[in-house]
């Protein structure tokens with residue numbers, strides 16, 4: 312069994328109060344998000360971590376799949392029970408992207424990843440990590456949220472299908488990186504950020520941090536929202552997580568969702 316992402320390996324590095332203290336760790340799952348949703352429906356407590364060495368049906372954003380080979384990367388989901396409106400849940404993916412960026416910089420100081428709205432980590436245009444959030448609501452309150460994260464840790468260049476513009480910590484640092492260390496470091500940073508987000512009730516404390524590592528700011532960006540296109544010069548995010556675009560007249564256009572691309 313190739314499952315080194317387990318409580319025995321994680322706990323020595325964990326400084327959290329509740330996130331990751333309960334863990335479901337499997338060699339293979341269809342998708343850690345699906346398992347986390349099932350456990351959320353069954354009443355599991357907030358902070359539960361679900362991790363797999365390999366996903367047979369890893370989910371990406373916009374109905375895409377997530378390349379999930381065994382023994383290389385991190386695939387995990389966190390179940391959270393924030394007391395907030397359903398509309399605030401997408402902000403969690405922005406918080407998680409910043410936590411992940413900073414925790415990766417701690418473990419691999421040579422890797423300087425950028426955040427791409429809404430929640431990708433990129434290095435030179437290649438994807439290092441993706442985040443997929445989902446949630447369940449009862450009326451106007453969120454019942455639970457799932458933050459699902461895939462990080463390319465020890466993937467080698469020859470293992471990546473040609474059509475996927477991806478990179479990994481190993482490709483960027485030239486060395487094998489401990490998956491448990493990356494995961495524990497993320498959970499430590501994320502718990503603090505999550506509690507700040509709850510405390511402020513918005514992304515206000517994260518706006519400047521985002522600006523410092525955004526790979527879109529200052530570029531001319533097109534946001535695809537199905538058949539609708541928004542465009543302008545990216546200028547940070549709002550404290551509810553929308554992308555600010557400045558049109559040719561300097562007027563602010565806000566994108567609340569979609570896939571953003573830099574127009575070259």
Ligand code: BTN
Pocket residue numbers: 341342343344345366368369370371372373375377385386387388431440441442443459460461462
């Ligand atoms: C994206 O498209 O960028 C989001 C990818 C999210 C992938 C992760 S891997 C762990 C979790 N389980 C899934 O099925 N998806 C997320």
